[in-house]
Amino acid sequence: MLVCPRCKKSLEIVKTLHLGPDGSSDEYNFQLVRCAHCQLHAAGAYEESRRGSDASWHHDVIEIDRGDWNRIHGDIERCSTPETASCTCEIHKQYGETDESDYHRPLRGMHTIGTWLPIESVR
Numbered sequence: 379m380l381v382c383p384r385c386k387k388s389l390e391i392v393k394t395l396h397l398g399p400d401g402s403s404d405e406y407n408f409q410l411v412r413c414a415h416c417q418l419h420a421a422g423a424y425e426e427s428r429r430g431s432d433a434s435w436h437h438d439v440i441e442i443d444r445g446d447w448n449r450i451h452g453d454i455e456r457c458s459t460p461e462t463a464s465c466t467c468e469i470h471k472q473y474g475e476t477d478e479s480d481y482h483r484p485l486r487g488m489h490t491i492g493t494w495l496p497i498e499s500v501r
């Protein structure tokens with residue numbers, strides 16, 4: 379189970395959009411997460427890197443404006459293959475765009491609240 383960074387109860391992944399590699403990750407999964415207990419509505423990023431000798435991953439969340447959350451939810455629903463990073467639909471193009479440093483910035487233009495927090499996972 380994933381642990382809500384705010385109330386420590388369980389965090390639900392509502393949507394996942396696989397964005398593929400960028401300048402620092404081999405895998406980048408953009409997610410919408412929600413906590414049914416404290417009503418945290420957030421975006422998540424799961425990044426995995428297999429470059430060099432130290433393979434690593436991190437999984438973080440950041441609270442976002444509810445209107446943006448709903449908009450992203452509707453956007454991801456418009457893609458029929460959200461878990462296919464090589465999908466070439468408009469939504470994948472829009473969210474998977476990389477910036478001048480070659481990093482994914484799926485939250486560009488969104489209203490975020492607070493800072494990125496690591497997600498813990500417990501069995």
Ligand SMILES: [Zn+2]
Binds near residue numbers: 384
């Ligand atoms: Zn919570």
Ligand SMILES: [Zn+2]
Binds near residue numbers: 457459460468469
């Ligand atoms: Zn797509």
